[in-house]
Amino acid sequence: MKYSLLLILLSFQPVENNVFICGPTGAKKYHYKENCRGLTACRHQLTKVSLSQAQGYGLTLCGWED
Numbered sequence: 586m587k588y589s590l591l592l593i594l595l596s597f598q599p600v601e602n603n604v605f606i607c608g609p610t611g612a613k614k615y616h617y618k619e620n621c622r623g624l625t626a627c628r629h630q631l632t633k634v635s636l637s638q639a640q641g642y643g644l645t646l647c648g649w650e651d
Contacts, residue, residue, distance in 0.1 A: 602636040606644060614647040615639035623647035 605619050606612040608629030616624055619631060624647075 603633050604636050604639050605631050605633055606639060606642075608632060612642070612644055615644045616647045617650050621647055621649055623649045 602617075604615040604617055605621070605624065606615050607624060607627035609632050611629075612632075614623060615634075615636070624631065
């Protein structure tokens with residue numbers, strides 16, 4: 586029983602989280618919530634990207650969400 590549970594846990598692929606950034610370029614932060622307070626000044630279209638993609642762009646988590 587212990588080994589089957591371990592195998593089940595190890596077989597799951599990590600789920601890729603999606604985050605929001607302000608516009609396709611020029612963003613400095615990423616946001617977990619589409620209605621984050623840090624996005625109120627955004628004058629561009631919100632773009633949904635994967636967390637790893639946002640981090641690959643060098644973006645960091647919004648201070649309102651950490």
